[in-house]
Amino acid sequence: MNLIRLIPGIAALAALAAVPVPAGAQDRGLPQAPESIEPSPFSWQCPAPESLRRVFPKGLVAYMSQDKTASAVSFRIFTGRGSLHDPKAKPGLMHTTCASMISGGTSMWSPSHLARQIDLLGVVLAVDVHPLHTVISAEFPPENTRKVLFLIADIIFSPTFDSNAVEAEKARITQGFVRMAADAEWTACMNHERIAFGLGPVDFASWASGVGSVERKDLKQCHTQAFSAPAIVLSISGDIDEKGVMDILEYKFDMGGQKDKGPEIDAQPSPQDAGVRLLRSKSRAACAAVGRVAQSFPADRQPALDVFGTLVSGPRGRAAAFGKAGSRAARLPMRTLGIEAARGIMYLRVVCPSSDIPLRLRELIDAARRLASEEPAAREFETARKTVESHVQSLFATRSLACDAFASLEVLRLPAGFYSSYLARLGSVTFEEVRAVASAFVAEPGPMITIAGDPDSIADAEIESGIKLSDLGKVTSRKE
C-alpha cells in the first residue's frame, strides 16, 4: 500500500482528533443554540436632528458634534446638486465644476499656492459627486481648524476657475471616465440611474463631448447653483471647539441669500425606457441593474421598498440563486446583490460573471414576482424588517455619522423627521404594502434592466440556459 497517498488522510484524522470535543456547552451553562441566547434589553431611537442642528442668523444650516477623543476634525459640505442635474448635453459638468474649484485657485490663492496650502495644513480633501447630491469633505488636524475653514470657505465661495487648471481637469475627468467604465458595476449603475430619470445612457464619446464642451460660464453657473450659501448644508464633527467653530462658520459661510427650489433634472422619464440595455464591458464581473423608471417609487413608501428589496435580495433571492443544487449559479460566488433607494428610484442589482447573467437575472425577477403573490413566512418578514432597521442604525453609529445623515437628508429635500418616524413606519409595514411594491416592480411593460458585461459571453449563456434576454423586454445593445 502506498503510505504517501494516505498521509493527507492520516494528517486530517490526526488533526481532527486533536480538535477538542465540541463545546461541552451545557457544562459551562452556554446556550445550545443562538436562538436560546437572551440578549440584554436594548432599545434605540433615532437621535433628534434638533440636538445637532444649528441655524445661523442668515439661514445657514450646520450639523455639529463635538468629540474630544476624535483627534481630528471632519468637515463636509453637502449640496443638493448631483450628476443627474447636469444638462443632458453636458454630462460631467458637476464633476468638472467641483474638481476645478479645488485645483483652479481662488481669489486669494493661485492654483499652485492653493495645492501647497492644502498639503501644508494636513488636509485630506475629497469630492464625491453622487446622482442627486454632492459632498466635499475635508479631514484635518484640530489645531488647523481655523486656517482650514478659512481656506475651504475661499474654495467654496471664491473659485477663479483658472483656465489652465480647468483644461487639465477636463482632460483628467475625460480619462477618469474610461478608468471607471472598466468597472461593470459602476457602468451599469450609473447608466441605469440616468435611464431611470430619462437622461439616457452615456458612453465615452458622449461623456468626452459633454466634458469637452464645458465652458467657464457653465462652470460658474453650475457653481452658483450648487454652492451658493443657501444651497449648502454643513456637517462638522470631531475635536472642535463648538463656540469657536460657530463664529468662523457665521463669519465665512453664513452669507445669506434667497433659497430657491433647487436644481431640476433636465429630462422626463418615460415608460418607454423599460426594456433591456446591454452595454459592453470587459471587466471580470458583469452587472445587471433591475428597476423601474423614476416615478414608480416615491420616497414616502421607503420602508415598504426597503423591506421588499431586502426580501428579494436577502435570503429569498439567494435561495433562488443558489438553492438549486447542481445549477450553474449554485457553483458561483455572489459578489454583490444590493438595493439602492433614493428619491423615487429603486433598483436591485446583481454582479456575477457575464456567463451567468441570464440565469441570475431570471431568478432575481422570479423572486420579485413570487413576492407579488406569495406571502413570506412571518419569520422571514421579521428578519427583513430587522435587517432594514440595522441599516438605519448603522447610519447613526456615531454622532459624526448622524451629522452627515441629517445633512444629506436636508439637501435631498426629504422631510426633517424622515428618520425619526422611520422605525415606526417600518414596524407598521404590512405584507399588502410589500405586495403592492412587488406588483409595481414586475408590472407591464416589465422592469427596466441595464446590463454591463461581455455581450458574446451573455449570448452564449442565453443559448446554453435557454433564457433569452428578449423575454425580459426589448433588448437594446450598444457596442461601446
Added chain:
Amino acid sequence: MGTEEILNPVPQIAPPAKGAMPATAGFRMLRAASPAVCALALLLMPASAFALFRSDVHEKTLSNGLRIIFVRVKDSPRMECRIFYRHGSSCDPHGREGMSSLVARLTFSGTRKVGSRDFAEESAILSKIDDFEALFAREKIPADFLDRLKAIPLNLRKIEDSIKATLESLSESARGAMSKEEMDKLRAFVESEEKKRAALESELLELKSHPDFLRLETRNSIGREINNLRKLHAALIVPGEIEALYARAGGIGLSCAVERDLVRFGVSLPANMFEHFLWIESDRMRNCVFRDFMETRGVAALASSDSGMSSSDEYARELDLLAFLCHPYGRPPEGWRSGIEAVSRNEALAFYALHYSPDRAVIVFAGDTEPANLLARASDYFEFPPSAGEKPEPSREAGPRQTGTRRLAAAGEGFPRVDLVWRAPAFGHDHSPVMDLAAECLRARSGHLPQSLLDSGLASGFSVDYSPGRITGEIRITAWPVPKASSEAVENAARKAVDNLLRWGFTSEAVSGAAGRIFAGWGACAMSPPDLADALGFAEVMGGWASFFDRQTAVSRVSLDDIKNVMNLYLKPSNLTAGVFAGGEK
C-alpha cells in the same frame, strides 16, 4: 496588497440620506482616507490623543492564546464584530496555493450544529459522497476533449438559431419578391450552415467512439450516484444557516476576506447581540463540516482562474508575481487554480483544524457595552485548548537576490497604466514608520511627483501606496497615462521625480503636512467603528495593537535625513519592478 473579498452576501441598503454612497454613485476626484491610510495614521497619533483613545480600549488574553480587544464607542447602537486568523495566502502550502481562500469559503457551509437537521444521518451520507467523489476524481478526462464535446451542441444550436432567424426575418411576401440573386445568396447561406452542421455531427460521432467517451460515461454514472446522494443530503441540510442566524439577530455586512497575512470574518450586530457572534464563531472555529466540498472547490477554482479575467487583472497578478519572485507574497490571495484543484477534503480539514484555533485568532469588538461583561462572556465561549501541531509560519525566503530592475510589459484591453513597485520594510521594521511618512510626502498634491505627472499633462491620475506586511512590504506608484503620452514618458517622469526627491529630500513643512494628513486620516477612521475594528485587528495580527505606541514614538523621532536615507535605501533601481500595461481600446 491584494485582498480577496470572498463573501458579501448581505444586501446593501442605502436609504436616501446615507452620507457615504457606494462608489457606483459617483467617482472620487481626489484621494480620500482609505482603511490602509487609517491603519497607518493610527501609528502617528499624538500622545495626548492616544491617552484618550487608550482609555476606551480593553483587552484580554485567554490561557489558550486567544486575544480579545474591545474598543468602546459611546452611544453606538451597533457592535462591530471581527475575528482575525493569523494566516493568509502566504501560509498556503506549496502546490496548494489558494488553500486559505478555499477553507474560508468552506467554513460558510456550516458546522455539526449549524446547517444540519440530523448530523448523524448527514455524516453517513457525506462519507459515501466522499468515497464516490474520490472515484469520480480518478476518472480524469482531458479538458480539451470535454471542451470539444461541450462546444458541439452549443454550436449546433447557434446554427439552428441563425438559420431560423434569417428565415423568420423574411416574410412570405418578401420571399416572393426576392430577386434570383438574393435567393441564391440565401440558398448559399443555408447550404453553408447545413455543411457546418454536418461537420459538427460527424465530429460528435468521432468523439463518441473515443476511449475517453467511455470513461466519461463511467464518470457520468458515478456523477449520477453522487447527485442521488446529494439529493438525500439536501433534505438534511439547512443551506446558508450561518447567514440566516446573523440576519435574524439583526446582522448586516457579513464579510470574509483573505489577505496575504490574515483571514478576516466580520459582521455588524445590534449592540446587545454580540453574544450571537461569540456563539457562531466559536462553533465555526471548531465544528465545521465542509459540506459541498467539491462544489465549493469548483467556485474557488473559478475565482482564481484566468478565465473571465480582464487583461488588466492578469497584468496586475503577473506584476505581483514578478515583484515578489519566489516569495509567498507573489501569490494572489485567491491562489492558483491548479493549487486549489489539488486540495482534497482531508487536506482542507487538516489545514482548518490547525489554523482555526484560538492561539491563531484575534477577536475585535467596537461598540457600546459593559467591557467586563463582554470580555467575560467571550472567555466563556472561547476558553478551550488550541489545536495540536506545529503552526507553520509563512516562508521568509526572499527569493533570488534582485540584481537590477525587473520589467513587465503587457498589452490588452483595458486602461493603460504604469506601475513602479519597490520592496519596502515590513510592518515591524524600524524603517516602516519612516516609510509611512515618505509615502504620504510623495502623495502631496503640491509635490514633485504630481507636478511631473499631472501638471505636465502626462497622466490623468496617480497613486502612492505603502503596504507593510508581516514578512516584507512594498511601496507602489501607479500612474495612468493620458492617451497622447507614451508609457515610457510617464515612467521616466515618475522615476525622475523620485530621483530628485532621493537627492534633495523633503522640506520640513512638507513632512509636517504629511504627518497631519496621516493623522487626519486616522481621525476619520476613529469616527467610523467598522474602520476602527479593522484597523485594530490588522495591527494586532501584524505585531500587537499596543505597538502603535512604540511606532508613534518612533515617528516623532523621524528626521528629514531619516526619510531621505530610508528612501535611498529602498527606492533604488536594483529594488524596483517596473510594469507597463499598454491598454487597447479607449
